Amino acid sequence: MYACSPPSLAPSIFGQAFHTAAPWNLAVLLNMKVKELATAAGVNPDTVRFYTREGLLKPTRNPDNNYQHYDAEDLRRLRFARKARQLGFSLPEVRQILDQADDHHSPCPMVRDVFQQRLADVEREIDELQQLRKRMKTALAAWQDMPDGTPDGHTICRLIEHWDDKAPTKQVEE
Amino acid sequence: MYACSPPSLAPSIFGQAFHTAAPWNLAVLLNMKVKELATAAGVNPDTVRFYTREGLLKPTRNPDNNYQHYDAEDLRRLRFARKARQLGFSLPEVRQILDQADDHHSPCPMVRDVFQQRLADVEREIDELQQLRKRMKTALAAWQDMPDGTPDGHTICRLIEHWDDKAPTKQVEE
DNA sequence: CTTTGACCTGTGAGTAGGTCACAGGTTTTA
């Protein structure tokens, strides 16, 4: 769903908003509704609404119809937010970065800090998953020799009950 | 059989329930309230209540005070559920296994299937995280040479905006 | 001019697996 397809959508967006506009004011006047911004950034329109509720995007209102209006700044913020999310920043962190940028404070030192922390988290996650994989492989190997058995009131499934999470007796070496 | 239970709590549990009982009926008569079961299994009492609501545990009621009563079977089920959760089984899967065991069908073949699937999932997760780590390290290295900069209306944080998620070794040009 | 369909709005629910808070009842301890 919503697989990035910038080449196909860009003409429609710009065509709708600027079919008569000169290119020099693209970045200033770009005036998008929810779905247009969402398509431009390759995200779900509900994500745009969600980010707006969360204060990451700050559109203006059209008083005539109460619609939200997003400009090029919002598009940059949205794209930035998506990149930061891919890097593992939480939404509060993203908002913090954007707020700092709004106040003309450079958020980059903070970004470096959080980024280092995130890298450590990722590496810890990898370690844990690798340990889990090792234990699972060990269990699978051990289960080769175990019969299935029928629950008899003493064991539910000996495959799992006999799996020791703390100290697998025989490790699978890799 | 349950030699792995924490030694510090066993006396209080057994002492409360069996201060005069002989050891031969421990497994049959063990009669625990929520917190006792939770302590015995090393989980939060709310988890016991949650699992009870979800149908994984099937305590009896004391009609006098409306309290839940858990026996050794529930302790086994709870410990089993925790082990299965550590192995990556979802709660519905755990419940399915327990239900099958209740019906005297051997859940083990199903366990093997789900387990294989889980192992594949774990390995995919590891791959994704390793790719992420690689991209993060590449980004960190690239950032060594980049100034922090103050938000100027064109960039929010060039550290992130200049991070290319698709081709980390190639920097974007502007 | 009306209808149709696509879009807009806000709100609320759902996801997984618990954890915590709350109000009121019970049991144990001092």
Add this chain to the structure above:
DNA sequence: TAAAACCTGTGACCTACTCACAGGTCAAAG
């Protein structure tokens, strides 16, 4: 006898969205 500890069920909260719904708006087709 009173306080502390525990019990009960219900419901909110956590992440980061996603989806559903009811009602309003708008452009084009008939």
